[in-house]
Amino acid sequence: MSQTSTAPATPGEQKRYPTIVCIDDDPHITQAIGLLLTHYEVNVVSAYSGEHGIWETLSQDPDLVITDLRMPQGSGELVVECLKTVPKTGGVPVIVLTGRREPHLKRMLKRLGAAGHLQKPVNIHDLLEEIGKHIELRKRDTPTDSESYDATAGWQRIPPA
Amino acid sequence: MHGGVRVLLIEDDSGHSLLVQRALCKTSSEFHVSWARTLAEAMELLRSDPFDVVLADLSLPDASDLEGVKQIRKLNAEVAIVVLTMLENPQIEQAALDCGAQDYLSKDLASPAILERSIHHAIQRQENEVSIKELVHSLHVSQAELKKQKQLLKRKNRRLRHLYRTAQRFVDNVSHEFRTPLTVIKDYVSLVQEGMFGPVNDEQHRLLEIASVRVDDLNNMVDDMLDVSKLEAGLLGAWRRICQFSEVTEFVAPSLKQKAAVRNIDLTIDVPDGLPNIYCDPEKIGRVIINLVVNAIKFSGDNSRVTLSARADCEAGEIVVSVSDNGPGMSPEDLDLIFKRFRRGSVSIQQSTKGFGLGLNIAHELTLLNFGRMHVDSELGRGSTFSFSIPLADSEVVLQRFAEQLRQKKKSLPAVTLVAVHSAPVGHERADDIDFFLSSMLRHNDLLWRETTHDWVIALAAGESEAVRFLDRMKQEQRQLERNRLGGPLPHFNTRAMGTWPTAHEEQELLAQWRNCLTSETAACP
Numbered sequence: 001m002s003q004t005s006t007a008p009a010t011p012g013e014q015k016r017y018p019t020i021v022c023i024d025d026d027p028h029i030t031q032a033i034g035l036l037l038t039h040y041e042v043n044v045v046s047a048y049s050g051e052h053g054i055w056e057t058l059s060q061d062p063d064l065v066i067t068d069l070r071m072p073q074g075s076g077e078l079v080v081e082c083l084k085t086v087p088k089t090g091g092v093p094v095i096v097l098t099g100r101r102e103p104h105l106k107r108m109l110k111r112l113g114a115a116g117h118l119q120k121p122v123n124i125h126d127l128l129e130e131i132g133k134h135i136e137l138r139k140r141d142t143p144t145d146s147e148s149y150d151a152t153a154g155w156q157r158i159p160p161a
Numbered sequence: 162m163h164g165g166v167r168v169l170l171i172e173d174d175s176g177h178s179l180l181v182q183r184a185l186c187k188t189s190s191e192f193h194v195s196w197a198r199t200l201a202e203a204m205e206l207l208r209s210d211p212f213d214v215v216l217a218d219l220s221l222p223d224a225s226d227l228e229g230v231k232q233i234r235k236l237n238a239e240v241a242i243v244v245l246t247m248l249e250n251p252q253i254e255q256a257a258l259d260c261g262a263q264d265y266l267s268k269d270l271a272s273p274a275i276l277e278r279s280i281h282h283a284i285q286r287q288e289n290e291v292s293i294k295e296l297v298h299s300l301h302v303s304q305a306e307l308k309k310q311k312q313l314l315k316r317k318n319r320r321l322r323h324l325y326r327t328a329q330r331f332v333d334n335v336s337h338e339f340r341t342p343l344t345v346i347k348d349y350v351s352l353v354q355e356g357m358f359g360p361v362n363d364e365q366h367r368l369l370e371i372a373s374v375r376v377d378d379l380n381n382m383v384d385d386m387l388d389v390s391k392l393e394a395g396l397l398g399a400w401r402r403i404c405q406f407s408e409v410t411e412f413v414a415p416s417l418k419q420k421a422a423v424r425n426i427d428l429t430i431d432v433p434d435g436l437p438n439i440y441c442d443p444e445k446i447g448r449v450i451i452n453l454v455v456n457a458i459k460f461s462g463d464n465s466r467v468t469l470s471a472r473a474d475c476e477a478g479e480i481v482v483s484v485s486d487n488g489p490g491m492s493p494e495d496l497d498l499i500f501k502r503f504r505r506g507s508v509s510i511q512q513s514t515k516g517f518g519l520g521l522n523i524a525h526e527l528t529l530l531n532f533g534r535m536h537v538d539s540e541l542g543r544g545s546t547f548s549f550s551i552p553l554a555d556s557e558v559v560l561q562r563f564a565e566q567l568r569q570k571k572k573s574l575p576a577v578t579l580v581a582v583h584s585a586p587v588g589h590e591r592a593d594d595i596d597f598f599l600s601s602m603l604r605h606n607d608l609l610w611r612e613t614t615h616d617w618v619i620a621l622a623a624g625e626s627e628a629v630r631f632l633d634r635m636k637q638e639q640r641q642l643e644r645n646r647l648g649g650p651l652p653h654f655n656t657r658a659m660g661t662w663p664t665a666h667e668e669q670e671l672l673a674q675w676r677n678c679l680t681s682e683t684a685a686c687p
């Protein structure tokens with residue numbers, strides 16, 4: 001159904017797109033990732049702390065989680081460890097985006113169970129490539145209109161004219 | 162003051178007193194005798210006049226037995242005391258000495274000569290005793306002082322450690338604070354540049370590309386700052402391990418290519434497949450390459466050519482990485498300046514204000530940190546080539562490089578101690594955790610070499626006692642980790658100091674001894 005991307009959003013229909021929970025305490029970063037993904041057939045849910053992200057992951061049942069490491073109220077390490085120990089979320093891949101540069105970071109994250117690790121500032125092509133490794137990333141025929149983005153409510157799909 | 166010996170005679174019997182005084186007159190010494198009949202009278206005299214010696218009878222009307230001796234000693238710690246008595250009793254004799262008398266004489270047996278000698282000896286003995294007591298006292302005082310100083314030092318050290326941690330945390334926080342807005346800028350520039358929100362013409366695309374590359378520059382500066390702060394602190398801050406060179410290039414190539422493209426520079430990466438494994442921290446080596454390529458791009462001008470190449474030199478036991486450009490090159494004076502700065506050997510944040518940029522110095526320091534050497538070839542008008550080496554992952558090579566570095570610093574690092582580390586067979590990844598933990602404990606001049614998956618050798622640039630403290634610190638740190646570590650405690654491992662050698666030894670001799678030590682060690686391990 002190639003028309004789905006421009007069709008009105010109904011809960012049943014949205015479910016067919018993969019969902020990504022994106023966790024970062026800086027709303028501009030989650031917003032940027034949301035903007036980037038408006039061109040793809042995915043739903044993006046933003047969360048602004050580790051705990052918030054864990055909560056969203058548990059309730060939204062997403063296909064992928066993207067998280068920062070250094071955040072108030074629940075670090076990214078906590079997010080990864082927590083999601084990996086809960087059976088319901090244990091299979092959800094987690095990509096970590098971080099500005100931290102400790103030499104052991106990559107191994108530590110791998111051991112905790114993170115599926116990928118990218119350094120901030122991240123190249124958007126690298127990010128898309130990494131996301132594409134874990135979920136099917138299909139371009140929308142017509143991207144959602146950037147005008148309709150509301151940072152608090154996320155993307156509202158505009159019905160066809 | 163008179164020159165003779167001042168004697169206080171305590172004797173209630175005037176006959177006996179006269180006998181003693183007469184005996185004293187018969188000697189060759191000059192005695193000035195004062196006579197007291199009772200202890201009270203004697204005490205009065207002792208308080209008012211100085212005496213060298215007290216001749217004390219044991220049976221006094223106001224004091225019996227040794228009471229008199231005790232009281233005199235209590236009043237005056239310095240005067241010599243000789244006890245005179247009728248009784249010949251070895252028990253009392255010992256008791257008198259215990260109470261502070263220096264000698265004991267029987268009145269009937271005391272000839273003038275014996276009396277004289279006894280008095281002189283008693284004075285001498287008492288003087289010695291007093292000076293010993295003074296010495297002991299001053300020892301106590303200085304011991305107390307030392308104790309106080311030690312406490313003070315301990316407190317200062319604790320404070321320094323605290324300040325140091327705060328400073329490190331500050332650098333970490335600042336770099337994080339920088340990194341977040343940089344990320345946002347780069348993201349939004351990229352989003353617009355990719356035409357995701359409206360068509361972008363070529364010129365706009367080019368301008369946004371420049372903005373994006375300059376954000377990367379700023380991001381590199383944050384990395385520089387982190388590196389410099391770690392290098393300045395003398396921390397290793399690196400995880401040197403066995404790895405492949407391709408791990409390094411894969412990581413740095415994309416951003417370097419983008420950077421070169423913006424300046425219209427043709428960047429060729431010429432790295433053959435199948436290079437032997439190397440021993441280094443791949444991220445740090447990545448930083449060396451970034452800094453050298455950025456330097457080449459900066460100085461060679463638009464439309465020039467920059468080549469990053471690598472080749473193995475198995476004879477020298479290393480991989481040589483070169484970054485060449487066909488830019489304007491450097492004059493011998495400029496080259497000299499670069500090497501002077503290298504030789505000075507330190508990097509500090511202040512240097513960056515001189516307009517030179519820290520890049521080359523950081524590259525040089527990080528090369529040394531990975532047991533490599535840096536080399537510059539340049540000619541005016543023909544371009545420059547910066548090359549550096551990375552040791553192959555071979556214990557002989559790595560130990561040799563380590564020994565060379567130690568010997569260069571033998572004045573400040575007089576000894577090296579080898580420590581064997583062995584863990585029970587756990588999975589490869591769990592063993593890697595130990596590897597990282599050990600590495601994080603090391604300082605700039607130490608070496609961690611992994612013999613097998615579960616066997617390590619740590620070469621500590623430290624003497625025996627310092628090595629013991631190091632191992633203690635490691636245990637402490639491990640216990641702390643046990644409680645706080647995400648993903649559970651570290652697997653168990655044993656450490657054992659194998660020996661300590663002075664770094665003044667010849668390099669070959671050091672290596673031969675280490676080799677011996679290591680082979681006997683592996684033979685000892687089942």
